[in-house]
Amino acid sequence: MNKPIRRLALFTMALFGVLLLNISWIQTFQAESLREHPYNSRQFLKSLNQHRGSILVGSEEVAYSEPVGGDSERYQRHYENGPMYAPVVGAFRAGSATGIERAANSFLDGSNELLAVNNFRDMLTGEEPKGADVYLTVDSGAQQAAMDGLQSLGKNGAAVALNPQTGAVLASYSSPTYDPNSVASVTNTEEANQNWTELEASEQQPLLNRGLNQVYPPGSTFKVVTAATALENGATPESTQEAPASLDLGQPLPNAWDGPCNGGAPDSLAHSIEISCNTSMANWAIELGGQKLHDQASAFGFNQGPMEIPLPVNESSAPLETDPNILGRAGIGQANIQATPLQMALVAAGVANDGDVMKPYLIDSIQNSNLEEVKAAQPEVAFPDAVSSGTAEDLTRMMIGVTEGDEASGPAGAISGIDVAGKTGTAETGTGHTHNWFISFAPADDPQIAVAVVVENGDASGGAVAAPIAQDMMEAVINE
Structure with missing residues (x-):
């Protein structure tokens, strides 16, 4: 009888030992990560009693804190042009935060280790502790144009713009949006929480950042990737494929019009991009093969896993296809191809930047309360040599044909006096509706901005509904 008791005692002691080791490990090695974890609401509640740093676009404070009723013990967060910047800035509310408010929280609340010297100096001088200010890369004109364009259509969708030479995110707007002021009150938390609950429950998903976290079939904008695959494997803009009125890919794959491309003759790669020919581009995908198309898409950023900019970005996918019927549809951005608007902006930006895809980023710099820069963006290449x-250069000329050619499919994306490289897209969704796309960059000879716009269930053409929004966003940056 004593032997079983001894075994039980030893087992119990071992369990206590494991428990003590686990607690010691957590307190010694995981305390910092747990303290900063986004789901640790105690940190955010504590931050209500701190002077939180501002978030700025240019010189405009788009998020800032003020004492509540003159009481410096509590601070209220305010958002200027809240709905316009909400997809990026997010909201800081009792117990949690979203967007940049969450991603840059340790700088905004002053707890980041890079602010330790400044915090110590403030303590010695008796200054009130303050968080750092976060300067975004967003261009207010491009962001405004994106919001105005999507709201004028009354449609859900997204628009993303990048500086192709650096990767700086110039715009990231998602429709529908919301007003973060409605959920950030510290004086009426019950109403703020109710507003948040309603936003979470809304079928329109206003809290979803469609530009970064929603994937769509990219439709014919993906033909740029297919064309890049052809050019990288020995084709020229003048190389041709058969372009009949329809292909039998298990089910008929027709062109967007009732007829063949190029009058029934084999169509050149350049002309197929200009008019957005489905059948020739599907033939290109089938001839090139699934491995080459998959590899080229991956070179632009597909299939590379999620990324952070520092907001989280969902992965875009272009699976390796072996079935010719599926592969042909993949070549025109259908089948299993799924892309975020950011990913398609990266495709445009990679072409604009001589083949190098830069890593996208939203934070330009961070300054402490003494206006000293503690962190600055360092542009880096994410996917070098996506194409040669x-x-x-060939793709740029072909994409200029989309906005300026004799049979241009996207003339609404053109800008007077400036060459614009673009590509339209109309993606079938399987619901009887279509999503409408436009990707572009300008000026084509010295690109300053690359854009991707998607309009959900636009039921038109990308050239009709998405291209004008992209045009306005490009003009906003070029004309500054």
């Missing part, structure tokens, strides 16, 4: 500079 020669292929990028």
Whole structure:
């Protein structure tokens, strides 16, 4: 009888030992990560009693804190042009935060280790502790144009713009949006929480950042990737494929019009991009094969897993296809191809930047309360040599044909006096509706901005509904 008791005692002691080791491990090695974890609401509640740093676009404070009723013990967060910037800035509310408010929280609340010297100096001088200010890369004109364009249509969708030479995010707007002021009150938390609950429950998903976290079939904008695959594997803009009125890919794959491309003759790669020919581009995908198309898409950023900019970005996918019927549809951005608007902006930006895809980023710099820069963006290449500079040059000329050619499919994306490289897209959704796309960059000879716009269930053409929004966003940056 004593032997079983001894075994039980030893087992119990071992369990206590494991428990003590686990507690010691957590307190010693995981305390910092747990304290900063986004789901640790105690940190955010504590922050209500701190002077939180501002978030700025240019010189405009788009998020800032003020004492409540002159009481410096509590601070209220305010948002200027809240609905316009909400998809990026997010909201800081009792117990949690979203967007940049969450991603840059340790800087905004002053707890980041890079602010330790400044915090110590403030303590010695008796200054009130303050968080750092976060300067975004967003261009207010491009962001405004994106919001105005999507709201004028009354449609859900998203628009993303990048500086192709650096990767700086110039715009990231998602429709529908919301007003973060409605959920940030510290004086009427019951109403703020109710507003948040309603936003979470809304079928329109206003809290979803469609530009970064929603994937769509990219439709014919993906033909840029297919064309890049062809050019990287020996084709030229003048190389041709058969372009009949319809292909039998298990089910008929027709062109967007009732007839063949190029009058029934084999169509060149350049002309197929200009008019957005489905059948020739599907033939290109089938001839090139699934491995080459998959590899080229991956070179632009597909299939690379999620990323942070520092907001989280969902992965875009272009699976390796072996069935010719599926592969042909993949070549025109259908089948299993799924892309975020950011990903398609990266495709445009990679072509614009001589083949190098820069890593996208939203934070330009961070300054402490003494206006000293503690962190600055360092542009870096995410996907070098996605295509060769020669292929990028060919694609640019082909995409200019989309906005300026004799049979241009996207003339609404053109800008007077400036060459614009673009590509339209109309993606079938399987619901009887279509999503409408436009990707572009300008000026084509010295790109300052690359854009991707998607309009959900636009039921038109990308050239009709998405291209004008992209045009306004490009003009906003170019004309500054």
